[in-house]
Amino acid sequence: MSMPDGFHLGGFENASIVVGERTVLRPVAEPDVDLLVRWHADPEVLRFWDDETFTRETMLERLAREQVAPYLVLAADGPIGYLQVWGNGEGGLDMFLEPGARGRGLGPDAGRAMARHLRDDRGWTRVTVDPYAWNDAAVRGWRTAGFVEVSRHEADDEHTAPWVLMEFRDLRGPHRMKP
Numbered sequence: 261m262s263m264p265d266g267f268h269l270g271g272f273e274n275a276s277i278v279v280g281e282r283t284v285l286r287p288v289a290e291p292d293v294d295l296l297v298r299w300h301a302d303p304e305v306l307r308f309w310d311d312e313t314f315t316r317e318t319m320l321e322r323l324a325r326e327q328v329a330p331y332l333v334l335a336a337d338g339p340i341g342y343l344q345v346w347g348n349g350e351g352g353l354d355m356f357l358e359p360g361a362r363g364r365g366l367g368p369d370a371g372r373a374m375a376r377h378l379r380d381d382r383g384w385t386r387v388t389v390d391p392y393a394w395n396d397a398a399v400r401g402w403r404t405a406g407f408v409e410v411s412r413h414e415a416d417d418e419h420t421a422p423w424v425l426m427e428f429r430d431l432r433g434p435h436r437m438k439p
């Protein structure tokens with residue numbers, strides 16, 4: 261496979277900033293590439309990403325894939341994670357936050373914001389996620405974001421362990437009463 265000689269962003273041609281309540285997602289840009297390589301080298305990210313590491317070149321190839329729109333997740337004090345959108349018209353999300361940003365509800369905020377954007381601004385009919393069944397924090401986080409469990413599956417070509425298919429239903433709605 262030939263290596264890209266520069267930065268080319270795959271996914272939506274008109275990718276735009278997506279605003280959540282506590283996070284903002286913006287399309288990845290060239291200055292983010294080294295940060296993404298560094299994050300993916302962290303064992304606390306790796307183990308959720310099927311142990312896949314990247315060089316700058318292989319990261320550029322990943323970011324250039326036509327079917328995948330890559331976003332950086334930002335909180336008030338800067339970049340905290342990565343979210344990618346697969347598909348067109350319907351499809352799925354993958355996300356990780358850097359370890360120091362987890363456990364504060366920022367991931368669900370970003371996941372909900374992107375799923376709503378795909379549904380409401382882009383007219384997508386279905387948005388799914390596929391966390392591993394062992395990944396409690398992810399299954400709970402996606403539930404908080406408005407995804408519901410649809411089915412459970414065994415390991416397959418794209419999953420190294422049993423996994424859960426979840427679909428965005430947004431049952432809590434934008435004006436949910438706080439408990």
Ligand SMILES: CC(C)(COP(=O)(O)OP(=O)(O)OC[C@H]1O[C@@H](n2cnc3c(N)ncnc32)[C@H](O)[C@@H]1OP(=O)(O)O)[C@@H](O)C(=O)NCCC(=O)NCCS
Binds near residue numbers: 356357363367404
């Ligand atoms: C999954 C992820 C994006 C969720 O984002 P987040 O901001 O941490 O989400 P939350 O703070 O709402 O935490 C999610 C749930 O996991 C729990 N949790 C958080 N950190 C945890 C940890 N280290 N161990 C166990 N549970 C944990 C939270 O208490 C919460 O559960 P609750 O809703 O019952 O209170 C984030 O934890 C992450 O990046 N994990 C590693 C990568 C990953 O698993 N990606 C998803 C692949 S599908």
